[in-house]
Amino acid sequence: MTQEKRMARCHCGAVEIEARGKPIAHIACYCDDCQAGSSAVGALAADGGTDYLVYREDRIATAKGGDLLEARKLKAGSATRRMVATCCGTPIFMDFADARHWVSLYSGRFAESVPPLEGRICVKYAPEPAALGGDVPLSEGYPARFMLQLLGARVAMLFGR
Ligand SMILES: [Zn+2]
Ligand SMILES: [Zn+2]
Numbered sequence: 001m002t003q004e005k006r007m008a009r010c011h012c013g014a015v016e017i018e019a020r021g022k023p024i025a026h027i028a029c030y031c032d033d034c035q036a037g038s039s040a041v042g043a044l045a046a047d048g049g050t051d052y053l054v055y056r057e058d059r060i061a062t063a064k065g066g067d068l069l070e071a072r073k074l075k076a077g078s079a080t081r082r083m084v085a086t087c088c089g090t091p092i093f094m095d096f097a098d099a100r101h102w103v104s105l106y107s108g109r110f111a112e113s114v115p116p117l118e119g120r121i122c123v124k125y126a127p128e129p130a131a132l133g134g135d136v137p138l139s140e141g142y143p144a145r146f147m148l149q150l151l152g153a154r155v156a157m158l159f160g161r
Pocket of ligand 1: 011013014085086087088089090
């Protein structure tokens, strides 16, 4: 069985992050924190969203250039950090300095095809909620489905699957 595998790369190619298996979800988030954080590192889409491929953190490994990654935080005490490849200034992923079990990679970093977008979340914070495409489900906040996907991933990890 060949396992699904993707590489997230910075623009110059010095940093490569390997993501194994299926992502937990592919979502676009419009919350205030994502807007501010993505804007600061250059990962914000024109509609105010940030497009993420969310992976279990044990499925993510640095293939090369790990020493080039630098954490950016909106506030010094914040657990949320955005990792930027300092070689060429490319934002690579967002994660948390605490015990949370998932990593949100900016989906534009993958050259390989990615699963289709599953939903837009926290859309009530979008600059123009009414202008967002109805191609995928829109959620005002964090939808139960997404929370269950995150929980399901945690349970699978606990049981070593
Ligand atoms: Zn680079
Ligand atoms: Zn968000």
